Amino acid sequence: MAWKEMKKNKAKFLIIGAIVFLISLLTFIISGLANGLSQDNVSLIKNMPEGTFYMSEDSDDSHTQSHIDPQKLNETMKEDENAFAFSLQMGALKTESDNQQSVAFLTSTETSLFTRVDSGEVILDSSLKDQGIKVGDQLSSPQFQGTFEVVDFIHNQRFNHSSVAFINQKDFNHMFRTEEFQIIYSPQINEEISGLKAFTKNEFLSTIPSYQAEQMTLNMIVWFLIVISGMLFSIFFYMMNVQKIGMYGILKALGMRTGDLFKMIWSQMGLLTCTSLIASALISQTFQVFAPDTMPYHLPIATTVQLSVVFFVVGFLGSTISGFQIKKIEPLKAIQQGEA
Amino acid sequence: MSRLQLEEVRKSFINGDTEEEVLKGVNLTLREGEVTALIGASGSGKSTLLTIAAGLQRLSEGRVIFGDQNLPDLSSEQVRKIRAQHFGFVFQNSHLVPFLTVEEQLSMMMDIADMKGIKQYKQTKIKEILDQVGMSHRLTAYPSSLSGGEKQRVAVARAIIHEPKILFADEPTASLDSTRSRHTMELIQQLTKSFDMTTLTVTHDEEMLDYVDCIVKMSDGKIVNA
Numbered sequence: 001m002a003w004k005e006m007k008k009n010k011a012k013f014l015i016i017g018a019i020v021f022l023i024s025l026l027t028f029i030i031s032g033l034a035n036g037l038s039q040d041n042v043s044l045i046k047n048m049p050e051g052t053f054y055m056s057e058d059s060d061d062s063h064t065q066s067h068i069d070p071q072k073l074n075e076t077m078k079e080d081e082n083a084f085a086f087s088l089q090m091g092a093l094k095t096e097s098d099n100q101q102s103v104a105f106l107t108s109t110e111t112s113l114f115t116r117v118d119s120g121e122v123i124l125d126s127s128l129k130d131q132g133i134k135v136g137d138q139l140s141s142p143q144f145q146g147t148f149e150v151v152d153f154i155h156n157q158r159f160n161h162s163s164v165a166f167i168n169q170k171d172f173n174h175m176f177r178t179e180e181f182q183i184i185y186s187p188q189i190n191e192e193i194s195g196l197k198a199f200t201k202n203e204f205l206s207t208i209p210s211y212q213a214e215q216m217t218l219n220m221i222v223w224f225l226i227v228i229s230g231m232l233f234s235i236f237f238y239m240m241n242v243q244k245i246g247m248y249g250i251l252k253a254l255g256m257r258t259g260d261l262f263k264m265i266w267s268q269m270g271l272l273t274c275t276s277l278i279a280s281a282l283i284s285q286t287f288q289v290f291a292p293d294t295m296p297y298h299l300p301i302a303t304t305v306q307l308s309v310v311f312f313v314v315g316f317l318g319s320t321i322s323g324f325q326i327k328k329i330e331p332l333k334a335i336q337q338g339e340a
Numbered sequence: 341m342s343r344l345q346l347e348e349v350r351k352s353f354i355n356g357d358t359e360e361e362v363l364k365g366v367n368l369t370l371r372e373g374e375v376t377a378l379i380g381a382s383g384s385g386k387s388t389l390l391t392i393a394a395g396l397q398r399l400s401e402g403r404v405i406f407g408d409q410n411l412p413d414l415s416s417e418q419v420r421k422i423r424a425q426h427f428g429f430v431f432q433n434s435h436l437v438p439f440l441t442v443e444e445q446l447s448m449m450m451d452i453a454d455m456k457g458i459k460q461y462k463q464t465k466i467k468e469i470l471d472q473v474g475m476s477h478r479l480t481a482y483p484s485s486l487s488g489g490e491k492q493r494v495a496v497a498r499a500i501i502h503e504p505k506i507l508f509a510d511e512p513t514a515s516l517d518s519t520r521s522r523h524t525m526e527l528i529q530q531l532t533k534s535f536d537m538t539t540l541t542v543t544h545d546e547e548m549l550d551y552v553d554c555i556v557k558m559s560d561g562k563i564v565n566a
Contacts, residue, residue, distance in 0.1 A: 001440070001448065008439035008482070250435045253396060254498075255424025255452045332396045335431055335510070 002267040013272065016236055021276035023229045024311055028284035030225055031307060032299030034218040040296035041211055044106070044159040045204065048113060053204040054184040054196040061197075061207045063088060067180040068196070076184055076193060077109070083188075084111035085181035087172060088159060093122070093139040093148070101131060104159035107172035109181070115154065119170050122148035125163035126155045127293050143175040160208070226310060233311055234318025237269050241322035248326045249334020262323045269319040270312075277308045343538040344370040344393060344506055349402035351388055362388050364561040365402070370506065375532050375539040377549055380558035386542045387510060389558065393540060394427055394508040395419040406506075424452050428499030428537075430509040430528070434491035436483040442470065442494050443479045446501045453502035465501065472534075473497045473527055489520035493527065500531055507532065509541040513548055525551040
């Protein structure tokens, strides 16, 4: 019966389906953009596996103020062969045509996570390709006396909304007049090292200036959208069924089981929601493939599935609440007032 | 032979602070193959009596005996089952399901009545009933394309497709013109006989009394003349 009603009232169900599709698409796209902005801010750190980040105790939870004693670094790396140290500083690179780009300079000890770079060379995040920079270009920096030759590009390595520039330790030390690394990273979790302050990945992310404030704002937007969309979903399914209370009452008078009416409501909700969610998930994922590199858009499949489950559950609740109204309706009242 | 028996049926409603008794100890017996009409002024209690007899609302006191069962003693699920399998309903407005064709309306009622059968049996049965009500040519029509009289014929067909023992008709001709009203009542009378059913109908139209076997007049919640 559910399918027959949908077939007969194609326009009505198409409109409801389109609304569900548009609301979910909007939520997916906004989530993708929020995630994208988050990635754009700290994809360098997010791409690293879960582990522990260490900064010096006097760093005041800021990596720019952290300095790891070289002896402590040697001891740590001796004890944990997978540990490595790295430093990050904001700066700028200029092309030969005076096109200046803000970058986050990164240098590290030997590790499989970051590509090794020789002195005078730089590896850049691939988003800089869109600025016309290519392999073999010579780039200068106000902080560096010589030039860097672009030897490669690497995908999705951003920090503080800037492209990451991987440089050699010697060049980094020369540019920023330092001999010490800022951070030690170890894939081990919950390992304490005396004299150093340990952070989980999420704790470390929250020490990055602007990241927490930005994330709170973005999460607020996304959750508001999810709550409002969820409520709209619920209200649509509730209204759709409440309008038919008279007909359901007549069917109850004829002897139809309330359980069969619930099945009818749920199957319509399920079909509409699934079709609309699949369509919006496909479009939002396709958009991810074709979105320009300069647009911060990142929507993992897991997020799409999580949001879809939330929408499905909310739609189910909305239709179930209307089902309870139907359960309560007296067949007699429906006969006297209802229109089947 | 008696098919449904109402004994000392009383029904009261609470209206604000006062209790209003709309049925004041009604006794009525409905027999096989007979059409019984309930007549009376508005508010005399005839529709309330019909819906209590049909298990659509609970009574305050008394007994409604169907077979060897007293309906007020049964659970709502048991009453639903009896309504689905043994009772048929024709309402004042046909109350057809707007998105089902004539054939589907009848098929749905067979499903409600748990008439499990092969598709071919169902189709034959539907065709047979629609032939009897003169609607077999509108098998695939939706209610929106039927006239008032046709809708009521389909409603009658839906009410009897599962071969109920009792047909309840609440003012089945109220929304029809005189000719269509006569046709509908004639049809109900004829089907009651041919299916050996029992029919209880409520009517305001005295012309329709030509088609009934027994007239029960109600006034102020009591039967005044049977």
